[in-house]
Structures are given as structure tokens and as C-alpha cells.
Amino acid sequence: MGIEFGGLLGLIILVLDIYAIIRTVQSGASTAAKLIWVVVILVLPVLGLLAWLIAGPNSPRT
Template sequence: MFSMIGGLVVLILDIWAIVSIIGSGASTGAKVLWILLILILPIVGFIIWLIAGPKGGRAIA
């Protein structure tokens, strides 16, 4: 039961991260690399993205 809830939480967080990456002002190549990292390593990739990933929203000019 708890593993199913944990897996669901990780899935929701990963989807949120991917949506945030797509909406970020990063280059297309950087977006693809971040998304691949999150898909290949869901928990570790999410944590790395939280620390060092591109921020959501548009870039300030």
C-alpha cells in the first residue's frame, strides 16, 4: 500500500518537473537532457533538477 502511494507521489512530482522544464526558458537541448535525466532516474533526477535545473516561466531580459 505505501509503495503504491510513494510511486504515485514520485510520478506526480516527475510530471510536474517535466511540465516546468518544458515551460522554462532553457534551450531545446537542455530541456531534452533534463527530461531524459528525470525519465531515466526519477527520484535522483528530480532532486538534481530541484537544485540545479532550469526555472519555470520566461527568462528575464
Template sequence: MGIEVGGLLGLIILIINVWAIIKVVQSGAGTGAKVLWVVLILVLPVLGLLLWFLLGPRG
């Protein structure tokens, strides 16, 4: 109706990225690693998120 598929997909990616950044900040990783992951997620939202899921610090 008023919401396009691209807009909805963008909103979903934004929500998942915010969740991932919160998880990174709460993790036990070092400060440098946290900053690197947050920057990567912000600069490359989809690719950074996929890399974090595959290679990121484990809780």
C-alpha cells in the same frame, strides 16, 4: 487497506515527475537542455528530480 505505502509513494513520485517535466518544457532553457533534463527525470526519477530541483533552469 488496499493501498500499500510503496504504491502510494510511487504515485506521488510519478505526479511530481510529471509536474517537473511540464515545468522543464515551459522553461526558457534551450532545447538541448530541456531534452537533457526530461531524459534525466525519466531515466532516474528520484535522483533526476532532486538534481533538477537543485541545478535546473530557473523560471
């Protein structure tokens, strides 16, 4: 049962990371800020996601 739970948790983190990256790219932040956020999310999937939720760019481009 531990393997299935770990796989499901990993899949959920992957989906949330992809969502965070998409929202970051669509944000109105500068290109440099977008690049930094995407790298942080990719290198540190869990911590990067938490940091993005707390301090990431949230304003989508219109």
C-alpha cells in the same frame, strides 16, 4: 501495509516527475537543455527529480 505505502510513494514520485517535466518544457532554457533534463528525469525518477530541484531550469517562458 508496506505495499500500499510503496504504491502511494510511487504515485507521489510520478506526480512530482510530471510536474518537473512540465516546468522544464515551459522554462526558457535551450531545447537541448530541456531535452537533457527530461531524459534525466525519466531515466532516474528520484535522483533526476532531486537534481532538477537543485540545479534545473526554473525560469518559465513568458
